[in-house]
Amino acid sequence: MKELDDLYPEMVELRRHFHQYPELSHQEVNTPLTIAKYLESFGVEVRTNVGGQGVVGIIKGGRPGKTVALRADFDALPLQDQKDVPYRSTVPGVMHACGHDAHTSALLIAAKVLMRHQTDLKGNIVLIHQFGEEVTPGGAKPMIEDGCLDGVDAIFGTHIWAPMPVGQVGVKAGAMMAAADKFKITITGRGGHGGAPHLTTDALLTGASVISHLQQIVSRRVDPTEAAVISIGTFHSGQAFNVIAEEAVIEGTVRTFSKQVQETIITEMERVIKGVCGANGASFKLDYEKGYPPVINHEKETGIVRTCAKQVVGEAAVIELAPNMIGEDFSYYLERVPGSFFFTGAGNEHTGAVYPHHHPKFDIDEKGMLNAAKILVSSALEFLEKY
Numbered sequence: 001m002k003e004l005d006d007l008y009p010e011m012v013e014l015r016r017h018f019h020q021y022p023e024l025s026h027q028e029v030n031t032p033l034t035i036a037k038y039l040e041s042f043g044v045e046v047r048t049n050v051g052g053q054g055v056v057g058i059i060k061g062g063r064p065g066k067t068v069a070l071r072a073d074f075d076a077l078p079l080q081d082q083k084d085v086p087y088r089s090t091v092p093g094v095m096h097a098c099g100h101d102a103h104t105s106a107l108l109i110a111a112k113v114l115m116r117h118q119t120d121l122k123g124n125i126v127l128i129h130q131f132g133e134e135v136t137p138g139g140a141k142p143m144i145e146d147g148c149l150d151g152v153d154a155i156f157g158t159h160i161w162a163p164m165p166v167g168q169v170g171v172k173a174g175a176m177m178a179a180a181d182k183f184k185i186t187i188t189g190r191g192g193h194g195g196a197p198h199l200t201t202d203a204l205l206t207g208a209s210v211i212s213h214l215q216q217i218v219s220r221r222v223d224p225t226e227a228a229v230i231s232i233g234t235f236h237s238g239q240a241f242n243v244i245a246e247e248a249v250i251e252g253t254v255r256t257f258s259k260q261v262q263e264t265i266i267t268e269m270e271r272v273i274k275g276v277c278g279a280n281g282a283s284f285k286l287d288y289e290k291g292y293p294p295v296i297n298h299e300k301e302t303g304i305v306r307t308c309a310k311q312v313v314g315e316a317a318v319i320e321l322a323p324n325m326i327g328e329d330f331s332y333y334l335e336r337v338p339g340s341f342f343f344t345g346a347g348n349e350h351t352g353a354v355y356p357h358h359h360p361k362f363d364i365d366e367k368g369m370l371n372a373a374k375i376l377v378s379s380a381l382e383f384l385e386k387y
Contacts, residue, residue, distance in 0.1 A: 004109065023076055024094055035104065056126060063120070067124040069126040069148070077094070078093055099346065154338050155337050160364055163347060164344075173297050173303070174297060181262070183286065183289070184249065187247065193243070214272060232251070234250070292332070344372040
């Protein structure tokens with residue numbers, strides 16, 4: 001791992017470059033070009049425009065063996081960077097507020113080290129640099145359809161995690177991250193004068209009642225031993241203080257780990273909305289979009305990550321995660337091949353890395369990248385040598 005330590009300054013330089021020049025999901029142009037050029041500079045075989053803006057590199061080992069994939073995402077978010085740092089985003093309204101710049105930089109330096117040992121490598125390593133993780137449809141699915149997992153026997157990935165202090169690593173076999181669905185409910189009534197509500201069908205009041213009833217689905221229709229969330233994010237209705245609203249629009253998200261629970265919630269949502277709107281004399285339209293499936297880690301591959309993480313950060317610093325309701329399209333890879341996704345701590349109150357993901361002042365302790373690179377490399381080598 002000394003080679004990774006030696007290349008840490010270059011890893012930081014790369015991360016800060018990507019941080020200064022972020023690109024939004026599905027609009028990435030310069031970022032994939034930079035990634036491809038960097039990989040090609042030390043001899044990695046590269047394929048570009050995979051599934052869209054994806055970049056895939058392959059390191060073919062000098063000894064026969066299996067193939068392991070390592071994945072990093074590289075898209076940014078529509079936020080204004082409010083940090084006072086030299087590497088602050090130069091693009092108005094766009095910033096890396098989730099650590100994807102760090103994922104990319106860690107994997108690039110990992111590739112550089114692995115390439116130096118190509119002749120000794122047993123098997124092959126595929127480097128998946130993915131676009132568009134933040135916005136559905138994410139980049140994972142089209143990249144898979146374009147062959148990024150062809151011939152791959154296992155996959156590993158990580159997410160830099162600011163709520164976890166740098167030096168810690170979180171692992172979990174089984175359900176780790178949730179399916180992330182979104183919905184939009186449009187309720188149509190009959191508008192009218194605020195002084196004559198008896199001549200109207202109040203869409204705002206109906207919408208408020210729908211929201212209240214939706215909150216009872218998880219508590220009264222879902223098995224209490226299962227995990228599920230229904231969250232309302234927006235509720236828009238009405239145009240003036242003295243006008244009964246003719247339309248109400250409600251948007252939100254559903255998070256589940258089980259497909260059965262997911263289908264139960266969809267069915268119950270339709271039943272509840274239909275019942276409330278019917279009772280109030282309103283009509284409705286429900287647009288429900290299933291997002292990323294849940295991230296379900298495989299036992300053996302998670303065991304490999306756990307072992308390697310202990311070697312990198314120490315046994316006491318490797319923690320067993322509770323299931324997390326945040327979504328991730330790494331799930332699509334895990335549906336196709338065995339693998340494991342883990343969290344790498346990068347929070348540090350002494351350096352100002354205290355803000356949550358998707359916050360305009362989000363930042364990380366960059367040493368977290370080094371830990372991530374070490375665990376990814378050692379996990380890949382462990383799999384290739386022993387399985």
